[in-house]
Amino acid sequence: MKKEKHIPLRKCLACGEMKPKAELFRIYVAQDGGVELDRSFKSGGRGAYICRNKDCIARAAKAKRIERVVGACDADFYGKLSAEAEDEG
Numbered sequence: 605m606k607k608e609k610h611i612p613l614r615k616c617l618a619c620g621e622m623k624p625k626a627e628l629f630r631i632y633v634a635q636d637g638g639v640e641l642d643r644s645f646k647s648g649g650r651g652a653y654i655c656r657n658k659d660c661i662a663r664a665a666k667a668k669r670i671e672r673v674v675g676a677c678d679a680d681f682y683g684k685l686s687a688e689a690e691d692e693g
């Protein structure tokens with residue numbers, strides 16, 4: 605028996621693919637204006653999603669996608685994301 609469950613998809617800001625949230629990092633702008641990784645997926649504020657792979661993070665870093673999408677990003681935030689990401693893409 606197969607029951608189809610609706611899985612909400614979110615768009616990666618680097619590759620533009622639609623993926624389930626479990627395959628993405630959510631980033632958001634905290635109250636102090638800094639960009640944070642939202643592990644709970646529940647933090648308020650302006651947010652965006654990016655794949656949990658180093659390719660997408662490197663791509664986003666190169667094109668400054670996070671800055672463009674959420675309006676803020678420290679250079680070392682990309683490194684932080686990359687450290688959390690999986691190697692295989």
Ligand SMILES: [Zn+2]
Pocket residue numbers: 616617618619620621654655660
């Ligand atoms: Zn992606």
